Amino acid sequence: MLIIDCPYCGPRPELEFAHGGQAHVVRPADPSKSSDDEWTEYLYLRLNTRGVYAERWRHARGCGRFFNALRDTTTDHFLATYRAGERPPTVAAPRSAP
Amino acid sequence: MSGLRTPAGGRVDRGRPLRFTFDGRAYTGFAGDTLASALLAHGVHLVGRSFKYHRPRGIVAAGSEEPNALVTVARDAARRTPNVRATQVELYDGLVAESQNRWPNLSFDVGAINNLLSPLIPAGFYNKTFMWPRKAWFALYEPQIRAAAGFGVAPAHADPDRYAQRFAHCDVLVVGAGPAGLAAALTAAAAGARVLLCDEQAEFGGALLDEHDAVIDGAPVAAWLAATVATLRTNPRVTLLPRTTAFGYFPHNNIGLAERVTDHLADPTPTQPRERLWQVRAREVVLAAGAIERPLVFPGNDRPGVMLASAARSYLHRYGVKVGTRAVVAAGCDAAFQAAVELAAAGVTIAVIADVRAPGSPPGPAEAAARAAGLAIEASATVLGASGRLRVAGVTLGRVGTDGSVTPGARHACDVLLMSGGYTPSVHLHSQSRGKLAFDETLGAFVPGAAAERTRSAGLARGAHGLATALDDGAAAGLAAAAASGHRGDSGPRHAVRALDGGVAGRAGALPQPAGPLPPAKAFVDFQHDVTTRDLALARREGFEAIEHIKRYTTTGMATDQGKTSGLNALGYVADESARAIPDVGLTTFRMPYTPVTFGLFAGVARGDLFDPVRRTPSHDWASARGAVFEDVGMWKRARFFPATGEDLHAAVDRECLAVRHRVGMFDASTLGKIEVVGKDAATFLNRLYVNNWANLGINRSRYGILLRDDGFVYDDGVIARLADDRFHVTTTTGGAARVFAMMEDYIQTEWTDLSVWITSTTEQWAVVAVQGPRARDVLAKLVTDVDLAPAALPHMAVARGRICGVPMLLFRVSFSGELGFEVNVAADYGAEVWAAIHAAGQEHGITPYGTEAMHVLRAEKGYIIVGQDTDGTMTPDDAAVAWAIGKTKPDFVGKRSLERATMKAAGRKQLVGLETVDPGIVLEEGAQVVAAPGQTPPMKMIGHVTSSYHSASLGRSIALGVVAGGRARLGETLYVPMPAGDIAVKVVGPVFYDREGARLNG
């Protein structure tokens, strides 16, 4: 069970959170102007990163907020959490290399 | 007793004798004994049969690493625990234990024929032998193997014991209460840290419990230990957990502990849990798990009476038991000489000490002590074999020449053989935490390397041996852990120690044997899985070089002890045979649990009534008192039907449906999800989210809404009412309430942050009574005030606020039955009384409570879909025949773009249709497949399936909804539903079976 640092409430147990998939996937402003390929990419194509991955979490059983996190998928260590709408912070390379 | 119990000494309470039985035979022991020590005090070494060859096996160790002595402890028929290690079973008065894996008894076991057949069952035997014919695997091989193999027998009854669980938090978790762990706990606690100290044994002390002559800070070791534990116990910020195994190390310093609360008690109280699962979150962890002595690998090393030298010391000093009368000591580590010296002092004859240490090993202090004691030592020795069937009777030694050649030596009679191959640090938890391991050439073993979590190892667990070193190392680790958790302290004075340190370095792999083929006698590497040197050699001959492959092929290290005693010996053997260094052979991964954990521990309280929340609506007690039959819908209990005396499901549902169609029925709709959407942009928000047009919905009007995901598939549905310009009351399906709420929050918070809108769940704020049927208005008219119920004032899909029974009410003119209908929403604390009042007021109209089953029939008669039953996550609104709900002029809504993709509009998609059986008496099975032509044999092309199917009392026939490829173009066609008894012919019809014009809604 991970400890996740909610940008609003502080470090809390994973049991309170819901994972929200890859972060920074932008819904086209006018979907009618998207080609089928662009729309398919938005809907279905996701990264499968080995290393630092930006993902969404919601503090579902807490403050209810969605936010983003940088997690090293090889160690499960979080490098940063930040509020929805914010740009991902610059972080040092993860301490244990793959 | 047999004279094996020393006249005094040890930590057992000689004033408290205890009776117990083993395989039906009565024995006595003392409080403080384990089953193993009590049996050894009676000279009983033979305690089990091995897994594969059914070889007689004895007690090897004194702790949790014991590979052989697995027994069943039974309190009663339901409380039978198989596969517990006799070395960890604390004796209580009346304990009943049995050996395992033998028939008819331990001394004569029919399965031992496997030992004679062993040339036929080599490594990889399962993989090779039971391949073909394939069918025989299920019919013959697997049942036979399952009957012949395995450890112990699971009880046939449900476990009657309670299991508790607990979350705990600390600054410093110390695993292991030996010298290093105790020292760590002392310094961490002195620094002010919240400390949790756990140890798998009944008593704290670890290796200190086995010491006799050591002195710490001027006090005998036992006195120092008692004082130290007392110091920790009086500190309110320290939690002490004996009998508690740290079995798993999970990410972010989450450690699972298994506490055995009552297994050691003769008469546990029913309120005590048998075990407790601790989920500990520690800021810092100190792993002081000690080390495990390695057996030596030589022919016949599994004879009962062949045991670890450290175990012999433990039995002597801790339990006051001599493990035999005449011992041969095979010393692959200096520490074994200490065992010889101490056993000799206790009166055990030491026949000879065979110095089997690797050539060039430096002389050690324990060896010097043995020489000073005048014990016979044979240098440059090896062990060629051990004889004796049910108990070792003699040991044949050999001599290793400077060129490595081995010449046979003398046979020494004995009744125990004490062996030591050195010590393997217990790095299990460090490795589980994804920490790296490093091979220490001096120790000849792996030690913890770089940590991946906030953890540090101390003492023997990282190879820091010797009492003084372990105490220093533990103190430093405790101090550092406390500091890292924000509590600075000082280490205090160093402990003054007088103790012998025999070191931990030894050897791994097999002892040298004469050149040539392996001798016929087996040399066991893994006792618990019966893996021998021959098996490992075979695996190599067949081309397996990586230890991961050899492990899986031979199953070495894959038994319940996970190779605690065998892992490094297997590596050493493969390394020797392949002329590689041990680190080059590799290392298999350590997995949780450290020792086996009961299912009960994981289940905890989550069973029976406490398994899941049981959610009940305000009318539940009323319905229950009237004999309603409930069904589970998610966590909710919903009344399924209300049987009158003598009625079955079908009779009750027919009656309930007819009552709604002809008079009036009432139904509890409270479980529907409800979300209040408020803000000046509420309509805009719903417009973007739902397919419908909400901008033109008037205040106090409602509309059936469809929600898609952005992939275009139907996700949820429900009636949405506009209560004010900026306030909507959204209903969702019962099962969809939470996920629709989360989806709304997602779009509000992350996608459409320009909108001024908020949502609040009101599912449980409201109790909802659906009153449906031609007389519904007449019933409500008696109770409702402040609302004009006339059709003109409150038409279909209108909403009004007023009062019922004097309390505020939100009234919907809606129908999920196709009849004139209302849904009365009142605040939930009034729900029960309003329900009863409506029932009472409806008596003169024959009001009939109905359940979810009748509700389903009524809505299916009208072709109203249930999302999740008639849809399956791959259906568009058009597929589900609800495309009429889409707001045609909206530029966008969630899912709209996906509906434009070619495949979403392709011909031949499955579409919702009605299915009428040609024989009106046949009710189709939901989920049954639909095919185009009769008389086919599999495989046949399936073109659809039945989603809803009922008997309709109103129509006097069966009805069904289904999805069929190109269904709407097939109206009038006959299709077939193939069933085991034959094809059922069905006619494709429209999905509305009853009142196609919808006239009844507007009554």
Added chain:
Amino acid sequence: MAESLKRTPPRVAAHRWLEPLPAATRFSLRGGPAARAAASRAFGVELPEQACRAATAGGRAALWLGPDEQLLIAPEVDAAAASGALGAALADIPHALVDISHRQVALGLEGPHAVWLLAHGCPLDLDLAQFPVGMCTRTVYLKAEVLLWRTAEDRVRIEVWRSFADYVVAQLEETALELPA
């Protein structure tokens, strides 16, 4: 029919460590700082700006549940007065005010074992230093979502959706079997 009904909340068994708390008036207030400021004046409690903190005044309470979400609790008899005052004060400010008086029930966990009972199923660190008096938060208790509010060192108010109350109480009762008699 003018006669009004009395509220009948779900029955909760009393124990020496558990007091069922009376029915209350509750509002979910969602909105920004302006809404909180106006609500503070109208409700008579300074709505907390600090995360996971509660404030009380005159028998009323405001609990921070999220950056734009507050739970307002008042005695049952205050329902109309509080609703009217809040509605008037917030009329021109973007916000959502929703009556959730009946959505949840309140349990008063009390005594020296209050926190010990909760640790059976709540993964939060409930040590006084980590979860001080005045702290409140939504969290989980086994398979139920609950709101915990520490109102005194040995007192925790649990708010739980009404249909989950039976489950929470049953789990607490199971744990309490181990309490000394």
